[in-house]
Amino acid sequence: MEVIASRAGDDLNLASRKAQEAALRRFQATEWLESIVGPLGIPKQPSEKQFISCLRNGLILCHAINEIEPGSVPKVVEISRFPSQSLTWDSQPLPAYQFFENVRNFLKAVEGLKLPVFEASVFERDNMVAGSSAKIVDCVLGLKEYNDRKQKKKGNETFRHDFRSPLIMHSNGRNPKSAMCLNLNRQLDLSVNLEKQPPSQNAAQKLEDLIVKALAECMTDAKENLDGNLLSSVCNGNTDSVKLLTKMISSTLEEQLQYKFPVVLHIVITRKEFKLPLQKKVLFLQIKILISAYFSCTSVESYFDRSINRRKRNNYNHCIIVNHASILQNLKELLSSTKAEFGDLQSQFQNDLKQMESQIQELSTAAQGYHKVVQENRSLYNMVQDLKGNIRVYCRIRPAFRSNTKNVIDFIGEDGSLVVLDPTKANKDGKKLFQFNRVFGPSATQEDVFADTQPLIRSVMDGYNVCIFAYGQTGSGKTHTMCGPSDASRKEMGINYLALNDLFDISNRRKDVQKYEIFVQMVEIYNEQVRDLLTGDSSSANKLEIRSCTSENGLSLPDATIHSVKSTTDVLNLMKSGQVNRAVSSTALNHQSSRSHSILTVHVQGKDVNGGTTRSCLHLVDLAGSERVDKSEVTGEGLKEAQYINKSLSCLGDVITALSLKNSYIPYRNSKLTLLLQNSLGGNAKTLMFAHVSPESDSFGETVSTLKFAQRASTVELGAARLNKESREVMDLKEQIESLKKQLAEKEPQSAQQVNKLEPRSPLPRPKAAAATIERTPKSPMAPNSAMKSRQVKPLVLPKTPESQVSIRNEIIISSEIRGSTANVKSSHIRKSLRTIGKLINGSEKRIQVKPNEVQSSTLTPPVIARPSRRQSLTGVQPLGKSRRSSLGGVDPSKLQVNGNLTIT
Ligand SMILES: Nc1ncnc2c1ncn2[C@@H]1O[C@H](COP(=O)(O)OP(=O)(O)OP(=O)(O)O)[C@@H](O)[C@H]1O
Numbered sequence: 033m034e035v036i037a038s039r040a041g042d043d044l045n046l047a048s049r050k051a052q053e054a055a056l057r058r059f060q061a062t063e064w065l066e067s068i069v070g071p072l073g074i075p076k077q078p079s080e081k082q083f084i085s086c087l088r089n090g091l092i093l094c095h096a097i098n099e100i101e102p103g104s105v106p107k108v109v110e111i112s113r114f115p116s117q118s119l120t121w122d123s124q125p126l127p128a129y130q131f132f133e134n135v136r137n138f139l140k141a142v143e144g145l146k147l148p149v150f151e152a153s154v155f156e157r158d159n160m161v162a163g164s165s166a167k168i169v170d171c172v173l174g175l176k177e178y179n180d181r182k183q184k185k186k187g188n189e190t191f192r193h194d195f196r197s198p199l200i201m202h203s204n205g206r207n208p209k210s211a212m213c214l215n216l217n218r219q220l221d222l223s224v225n226l227e228k229q230p231p232s233q234n235a236a237q238k239l240e241d242l243i244v245k246a247l248a249e250c251m252t253d254a255k256e257n258l259d260g261n262l263l264s265s266v267c268n269g270n271t272d273s274v275k276l277l278t279k280m281i282s283s284t285l286e287e288q289l290q291y292k293f294p295v296v297l298h299i300v301i302t303r304k305e306f307k308l309p310l311q312k313k314v315l316f317l318q319i320k321i322l323i324s325a326y327f328s329c330t331s332v333e334s335y336f337d338r339s340i341n342r343r344k345r346n347n348y349n350h351c352i353i354v355n356h357a358s359i360l361q362n363l364k365e366l367l368s369s370t371k372a373e374f375g376d377l378q379s380q381f382q383n384d385l386k387q388m389e390s391q392i393q394e395l396s397t398a399a400q401g402y403h404k405v406v407q408e409n410r411s412l413y414n415m416v417q418d419l420k421g422n423i424r425v426y427c428r429i430r431p432a433f434r435s436n437t438k439n440v441i442d443f444i445g446e447d448g449s450l451v452v453l454d455p456t457k458a459n460k461d462g463k464k465l466f467q468f469n470r471v472f473g474p475s476a477t478q479e480d481v482f483a484d485t486q487p488l489i490r491s492v493m494d495g496y497n498v499c500i501f502a503y504g505q506t507g508s509g510k511t512h513t514m515c516g517p518s519d520a521s522r523k524e525m526g527i528n529y530l531a532l533n534d535l536f537d538i539s540n541r542r543k544d545v546q547k548y549e550i551f552v553q554m555v556e557i558y559n560e561q562v563r564d565l566l567t568g569d570s571s572s573a574n575k576l577e578i579r580s581c582t583s584e585n586g587l588s589l590p591d592a593t594i595h596s597v598k599s600t601t602d603v604l605n606l607m608k609s610g611q612v613n614r615a616v617s618s619t620a621l622n623h624q625s626s627r628s629h630s631i632l633t634v635h636v637q638g639k640d641v642n643g644g645t646t647r648s649c650l651h652l653v654d655l656a657g658s659e660r661v662d663k664s665e666v667t668g669e670g671l672k673e674a675q676y677i678n679k680s681l682s683c684l685g686d687v688i689t690a691l692s693l694k695n696s697y698i699p700y701r702n703s704k705l706t707l708l709l710q711n712s713l714g715g716n717a718k719t720l721m722f723a724h725v726s727p728e729s730d731s732f733g734e735t736v737s738t739l740k741f742a743q744r745a746s747t748v749e750l751g752a753a754r755l756n757k758e759s760r761e762v763m764d765l766k767e768q769i770e771s772l773k774k775q776l777a778e779k780e781p782q783s784a785q786q787v788n789k790l791e792p793r794s795p796l797p798r799p800k801a802a803a804a805t806i807e808r809t810p811k812s813p814m815a816p817n818s819a820m821k822s823r824q825v826k827p828l829v830l831p832k833t834p835e836s837q838v839s840i841r842n843e844i845i846i847s848s849e850i851r852g853s854t855a856n857v858k859s860s861h862i863r864k865s866l867r868t869i870g871k872l873i874n875g876s877e878k879r880i881q882v883k884p885n886e887v888q889s890s891t892l893t894p895p896v897i898a899r900p901s902r903r904q905s906l907t908g909v910q911p912l913g914k915s916r917r918s919s920l921g922g923v924d925p926s927k928l929q930v931n932g933n934l935t936i937t
Contacts, residue, residue, distance in 0.1 A: 054166060058083050061172035068179075069095045080165040087168060088155040090134025096172075097141050100179040104141035109134050131155070147174040406447065423713075424469045424488070424720045425746040427739070428481065429727055430509040431474035438729035444473045452736065455729035466739045468746060474727065478523070481513060481722075482530045488720055489531045492636055493538045493548070495646035495757040499653065499712030500527065503681075503742065504724030505734040506625055506657030513722055514630075514654040515611060528632050528652050532603040535636065535650075546646075551635040552603065553592045554610035557704045558628035559676045564592045565610035565630065578707050588708065594635070607632070627673040629680065629705055630654045643760040651712055655681065655705075658734065680705040685741060687713055691748040716754035721745050 059077045066072055069092055074082045087093055094105040109131070135152045142149050150167035427450055429441055442463060443451035450471045454462035472481055485500065492498050502510035516526035532550075539548040554565040555576060562576040576591050597603050614630055631653050638646040656677040683703035690698045691714060700710040712719050723742030725735040758766075 054163070054169070057169045057173060058165060061169045061176070062086075064176040065092060065096055065172060068099045080163075083165050084155060084168065087172075088135075089131035090136075090138050090155075091131075093138040093172075094134050094141075097138060097145075097175060100175065100182065101141070101145065104144065105134070105137040107137065142171060142175070145175075145178060147171060147178060423745045423748045423750065424718075425723055425742045426470045426472065426481075426484065426720065427466070427468045427723045427725065427742060428472040428476065428509060428513055429474050429725055430507075430512070432727045434728060439727045440729050440732050440735060441473075441727045444471050450739070452732070452739065455732055464736060464739075466743055468723070468742065478513075478516065478526060478530070482527055485527060485531075485720065486534060488718055489527075489534055489650065490538060491718060491753075492634070492648050492650045493535060493542070493638065493646075495638070495648050495755045496753050497648050497650075497711070497717035497756065498720070499651040499709065499717045500531075500720045500722070501651070501653035501655060501709070501712075502722040502724060503655050503684075504657060504722075504738050505726060505731060508657060508724035508726045508731075508738070510654050510657060510722070510724050511626055513724065514652060515607070518611075528607060529600070529603065531650065531652065532597070532634060533600045535634065536600055546638050546640045549637045550597050551594045551637075552597050552606055553589060553594050553633040553635070554606065554630070555589060555592050555633075556614055556628040556630045557680065557708065559673060560680065560704050562589065562592075562704055562708070563613075563628075565613045566593050566595060566606060578704065588711070589633075626654060626656050627670075627677070629656050629677075631708065643763065644758060645763070646755075646757045648756050651709070651717075653709065655684075658738075679703065684709075688741065688745045688748060691750075692744050694749075713748075714750065716751065718753045719750060 055077065058080065062072065062074065062076065062078055062083060065087075072086050072092060074086045078086065089109075091108065091110070094108040097104045098108070132152060135155060139149050139152060148167070148170045150171050154164050154168060427448075429444070432439055438455045440452045440455060441450070442453040443449070445451075448468045448470050450466045450468065452464050452466070454464070456462070470484055488498055488500070500514075502514050504510050512526065514526045514528055516524045516529065520526070532552075535548075535550060539550070542548070552566075556563050556565050562578060564576055576589050578588055579590055595602075595606055597606065610630070610632070614626065614628060631651055634650040634652070636646070636648050636650070640646075656673075658678055658681050680703040683699065683706050686699050686702065687706045698714055700706045700714065706713070711717060721742060723738050723745075725731070725738050727735075
């Protein structure tokens, strides 16, 4: 039933659409004719009757065809013969033969143009039936299209329009040009057929039922209570109701009407088919057009299209609703399966994540362990190096200045490894591996560099001698590391400043337990002359002598001015003035090339609350850069400077090589530089070397040479650094030794006299040792005799060590023996006591055990020890000249005296 109803509804739609389309085409034809021949005197949307009556006399048609194709109808029966008449259909009482003549001529001309024609009889008034205007409209629209094409082609092309009956066209499948036109024509034909074949009474009843149902549905859908009586009266052709409907339309909301209008039209058209007279049908069509215009639609068809679309939409909606449950069900199933899958995936991911987490944790533990081990290794390595006293070597790579040259740095390892690549060899052979304590890449800041240097510098405050020197090719960044750039901000300051700053920091922090005094010296070695940089004297008189450590103040450069500094500002000022006085000039390789080796020496003296003292010094050395004179393009004075620089650096290389080979002879004295650094290179200092390299490929040769030198330096073992610290007890003991020595010195001449008096002269020579001892005893401010008289030997107060018993025994021996009868016996006992005290101070008897033959020789000649032990005897200071361990700076002269005596056993 529903299917039948829907089909009937579709038929209804089709019929109404055909009627609408016919009306529209008539409207188009009228409009076009008016545009060609002027006003026709009929409404814009004429009824069929109006349209036919208007054209009946053929006059309009003939004028129109002559307009578009002049001369098509050569002889037109003009209305001018009837000047009082107008062109309107009501007022054209022409005799039939006249208008037939026009129509005939017109049809002939149309035929000539191969346009659709119509039967002339259609203009007979009484013969007019519904749809009779269709062919005239086709003919007029054919003319219109002909004209349009002609206009378009500007008359150049012969227009061949194959206008035939739409049905014929359809059956032949021709003229595909205008699908719309074809459709319209077919629909018109159909509508004509429909109109000609009224349905049966049953079918009409069914249709009416459907309409009522559709209306009810529509009203329910629109939720609008439209007046049913009004609609039925409209459907019955009640004019007042139509007016009312029109009024209602104009006063109702567009949105609502858009829904209701098609339903109203259905009713109207259906009614029109069965019950309404022709005039009423026209009226209803007018209403439709009115409504169409009201809704600003381009054509009546659009309403139907919309209606159909809406219907389709409704069908779709219905389908959707019908399928909704199943779709929903499917969706639900899909959702639940997706959820399940998702859940599975989630748990899988969680498992994977957990696994990954545990793996990452394992890895991170391993990594942490690895880092810890690396760290431990490093500290153990450093410790071993400290114990062995290796020169530490840090390598610093300057940032590349020229981006167009190749970079020779291939790899920088965290463990201090460095790989450089020979630019001339691209393969593996071009790679060279070096190993240092640390490598600082081009991006390393001054702070990074200082952080690794700080612990070493801090040990100065604990009493160790430290030497840091910067080595490398000219322009590789030595001055940058040690002093910072010339216009440096505090952040860019070099190690010199940062070190002193740190020393002051520590001094402040320890001020409650230890008082420090810091002194600074700054010298340069220029053309093998040592010059004081802090005097401001640039004359040749400014020439310092390097002294041995036996000099009065224990300084290797006693003549250099020494400045006490209390703050970093003092240091800054001093360093600035030193830097100004330093020999610097511009070369092709460095516009501010240092032409001398500069040495900033910081002397630190500390005294703790118990009276213990520390005495140490820090050498900060900025060497001049080695340079190839062909590259630096220096001449004259510059060339001379370069030669001096290269010579002294070569001497430094010789010393390093000799030290690394553990040669017995170390050529310190070959240059001022090595002589000055003797104590740091071969003594008891902690030594750090910064090897600077340039990353550019054109410096590869120099880079490799620097790295080789640095690697060799890192193998040098200086022995464990010695702590220059003396406790109160040690100082007391030393004082006692002093006084005992004096007593001894006084007693020995007396005893010699007594021996001379009592015994006859021995033919054997007097032992030299005694003479040597006397010779080496420094001049005391006190006269020996007066000392003897006025000074009493202090009782020894020894630290409680396992040897204290021995020391007490010694004390007794010393006291009793001094009081002994013969001076000879006394002096030998005093010497014995001195030796015992020496042992106590040193804390170990073994350290000063000397082989009998050495003892013998040392008693006769100044001490000559071929390979001195790295652990120094008693005070760690070696006799001058032959020993590698002779001290140059920061050594208390009193130690030297003690040492001098202790070597005599
Ligand atoms: N790490 C660095 N970061 C930034 N600039 C640097 C660095 N190292 C060196 N430079 C710059 O490179 C130039 C040369 O450096 P520097 O004068 O310190 O070399 P040098 O080895 O002391 O040379 P010379 O031996 O000729 O005196 C300077 O302009 C310096 O500022």
